[in-house]
Amino acid sequence: MPHAFDLDAIRWQPFGDFPHFAYSILEVDMARRIADVLFRFDAGRQIVLHRHKALNHTFVIRGEHRLYELDGRLREVRPTGSYTVSPASETPHREGGGAEDAIVLFSMRPLPGELLYEILDDAGQTIAELTLDTLQALFEAQRAAAATA
Numbered sequence: 001m002p003h004a005f006d007l008d009a010i011r012w013q014p015f016g017d018f019p020h021f022a023y024s025i026l027e028v029d030m031a032r033r034i035a036d037v038l039f040r041f042d043a044g045r046q047i048v049l050h051r052h053k054a055l056n057h058t059f060v061i062r063g064e065h066r067l068y069e070l071d072g073r074l075r076e077v078r079p080t081g082s083y084t085v086s087p088a089s090e091t092p093h094r095e096g097g098g099a100e101d102a103i104v105l106f107s108m109r110p111l112p113g114e115l116l117y118e119i120l121d122d123a124g125q126t127i128a129e130l131t132l133d134t135l136q137a138l139f140e141a142q143r144a145a146a147a148t149a
Helices: 132-148
Strands: 013-015 018-029 034-041 050-052 055-062 065-068 074-078 083-086 094-097 102-109 117-120 126-130
Touching: 018 094, 018 132, 034 094, 034 132, 065 102, 126 132
Parallel strands: none
Antiparallel strands: 013 018, 018 034, 034 102, 050 117, 055 083, 055 102, 065 074, 065 094, 117 126
């Protein structure tokens, strides 16, 4: 029997003070170096400038996943059902949703010593780094919060 994707069943977490997206960590496997995370990108908005520093597999569950150039120009539109494998890249970009919020599964696969993401300011300077260890700590906090809810 088919089941609808229930957006309200997901416990979305904000990512610090960065607007226009939220996440829910599904699993972090430190031994295999794989992290699976759902991201919700707000409709018609762009998130913080960043670089993907590790291999990412993405699957668009709902909406359009939009990628933008450094200057804000639309680079790519990935519709619902799109599966993409993207290697690490030095090219910064922003992401966002199309006409509706986009829900995208990211499966991150960093090599030992590799960052997941660099968060950049509008001038392209690194303001934060996210590692697999950081994501593991966020996952543990997410599980602890869910256990007390």
